[in-house]
Amino acid sequence: MTDRALVVVRAGALTTLQDRGRPGHAHLGVPRSGALDAPAAALVNRLVGNHADAAVLETTLDGCAVRPRSAVTMAVGGAPCPVTLDGRPAAWGTQLWVPGGALLDLGPARSGVRSYLAVSGGVAVERVLGSRSTDLLSGLGPAPLTDGTVLPLGPPAMVHARVDVVPHPAPPTELVLRVTPGPRDDWFTAAALRTFTTHPYTVSSASNRIGLRTEGPALERAVTGELPSEGMVLGAVQVPPDGRPVVFLADHPTTGGYPVIAVADPADLSAAAQAAPGTPVRFVAVRRRG
Known part of the structure; x- marks a missing residue:
């Protein structure tokens, strides 16, 4: 031992x-x-x-x-x-x-x-x-x-940081996620796209390490057919049949069959990790890079 x-x-x-x-x-x-x-x-x-x-x-x-x-x-x-x-x-x-x-x-x-x-x-x-x-x-x-x-436990380092105070970002009172258009944003109506970036959502208690689930207005699809499974990335905002956006976090599946309306900036996902149930969420559209 x-x-x-x-x-x-x-x-x-x-x-x-x-x-x-x-x-x-x-x-x-x-x-x-x-x-x-x-x-x-x-x-x-x-x-x-x-x-x-x-x-x-x-x-x-x-x-x-x-x-x-x-x-x-x-x-x-x-x-x-x-x-x-x-x-x-x-x-x-x-x-x-x-x-x-x-x-x-x-x-x-x-x-x-x-x-x-x-x-x-x-x-x-x-x-x-x-x-x-x-x-x-x-x-x-x-x-x-x-x-x-x-x-x-592994062997300890010989030297560690010696500080009195270290700044820690506070958990968000409002989660703001910057998003760029996803590969299937054309599967949603123009009204749904406006709702997505103009209406507030809240963090659902069903959120976990796989995805941050939201509560709020449902997003209406313009295309109602089935979507073959395709690759998913960190920060993908997938919309399941109930119409409420789900933001994929670190344990997300690598493929999925629901349309991705947008992709959140990875720099914003650490705040998503600390967003407690009930926290307001805003999706803010930004221009696609490149």
Whole structure:
């Protein structure tokens, strides 16, 4: 039994391991996956001296609790949440020295959806197709964490960032997604195209790592026939039969049979990862690049 390990005491609603994902395998039907809020994951890794691609814990809404077997440096970021160390308040958004056997608890998100926990050395489970990320759609990578899971840790870096304050973007009170026309925007009526970019939507509670679902006005199709499955990209805005847009996130399928009305700018998707149910959503049309 190695001392370089982390024991999951409370897994929470959904806690997964994530790194920068496994891009480049869409032709095999494998999504990119990876941390939904990539900047937050990269920041907590930097705080503990890890490489940017080290695996971190991504929690969903109600946090998690872990106990290292030996002393480690940790950092919590992403969605703001209360942090305690052996029941005493601890810092969020900076380095934490956690003795072996101590209990670090991440409470429910005060705002946003997903918090991130980095541990010095990173979580060193086996890579699958070059990544340690949990993919909820394909089932690749480690399973979502459960109470009692023991995670091996890699060797810690000799130096980590020393800072007093680190700026963290706040979770959005309104999610603004810049979109360019999709390959099937002509499958929708002119009125639907106007509605899409002029009427507000809200984030649905049915959203997950696969896609951000919305509630709001249904988009009427001009073409009612079936669409053969075709390739899907990160940020694709697909419109299923109920007419409500779905924005594809990291675990999205690589093919789909519903028309894509637009594609969201990937730079806006980290905010989408932190948009809680009920958050207003606006789709803003921008000119196609190039």
